[in-house]
Amino acid sequence: xxxxxxxxxxxxxxxxxxxxxxxxxxxxxxxxxxxxxxxxxxxxxxxxxxxxxxxxxxxxxxxxxxxxxxxxxxxxxxxxxxxxxxxxxxxxxxxxxxxxxxxxxxxxxxxxxxxxxxxxxxxxxxxxxxxxxxxxxxxxxxxxxxxxxxxxxxxxxxxxxxxxxxxxxxxxxxxxxxxxxxxxxxxxxxxxxxxxxxxxxxxxx
Numbered sequence: 001x002x003x004x005x006x007x008x009x010x011x012x013x014x015x016x017x018x019x020x021x022x023x024x025x026x027x028x029x030x031x032x033x034x035x036x037x038x039x040x041x042x043x044x045x046x047x048x049x050x051x052x053x054x055x056x057x058x059x060x061x062x063x064x065x066x067x068x069x070x071x072x073x074x075x076x077x078x079x080x081x082x083x084x085x086x087x088x089x090x091x092x093x094x095x096x097x098x099x100x101x102x103x104x105x106x107x108x109x110x111x112x113x114x115x116x117x118x119x120x121x122x123x124x125x126x127x128x129x130x131x132x133x134x135x136x137x138x139x140x141x142x143x144x145x146x147x148x149x150x151x152x153x154x155x156x157x158x159x160x161x162x163x164x165x166x167x168x169x170x171x172x173x174x175x176x177x178x179x180x181x182x183x184x185x186x187x188x189x190x191x192x193x194x195x196x197x198x199x200x201x202x203x204x205x
Contacts, residue, residue, distance in 0.1 A: 010145070015181065018044075023178030023186050027058045028083040028093055030114065031073035032122050033102065038114055039069045040096045040106040040125065044179035046082070054154040056082055056134055061147045069102050071139060071148045078136045079120035080152055083128035086175045087187050093177065094185070119155040129174055131158040 005013060018024075027046040031039045045059035060071040074080040085093045096106045107114055107125070114123035117133045124131035134152030141148055163170050171188070178186045 019181035022180050028085050029070050030081045030122050032077050033073050037105040038107045041070050042093050058150045060150050074136050079122050080134050081122045081124045082132045083125045084130035085177050129160040
């Protein structure tokens with residue numbers, strides 16, 4: 001099957017992308033709006049782009065051409081928190097993706113407890129096993145839809161005690177949620193461990 005992108009509309013291209021680029025980690029982002037209400041929304045196009053300084057990048061699309069609450073709140077408030085959800089949180093995380101009005105707090109609607117951050121104004125989700133407090137760095141726009149790449153510098157890591165070992169996060173114990181195409185999620189599943197790669201020493205999986 002060969003598919004010519006030029007023959008597709010935006011929705012058709014999107015469906016192919018989210019089915020091919022899988023699994024995707026999920027940034028469950030909390031921000032504060034101008035009234036001090038906590039907004040929470042999941043974004044499954046995110047990664048880190050630098051470790052010195054530590055920078056996270058979250059792709060925030062537009063909703064009917066308008067800025068989403070997350071990008072606007074982060075830019076105006078100067079900060080945000082990226083919470084990492086485990087498999088037990090798939091219900092509230094998925095529900096927080098619904099289109100709530102800008103003056104509605106998703107954490108209040110879903111009964112999610114928040115905890116004040118240390119270095120930023122936006123709080124973190126109490127039950128999230130990992131959270132990263134971020135200071136707003138910049139927004140870069142891409143494409144005809146002007147999707148916004150929200151970039152923030154990590155100032156504080158919050159890691160549940162049982163997940164922190166020898167300076168690392170135990171990813172298997174974390175059991176983070178990943179996103180597939182459509183309203184489908186996944187966990188880590190089977191783990192494949194390989195020896196260190198070296199030139200001239202091919203290893204078959």
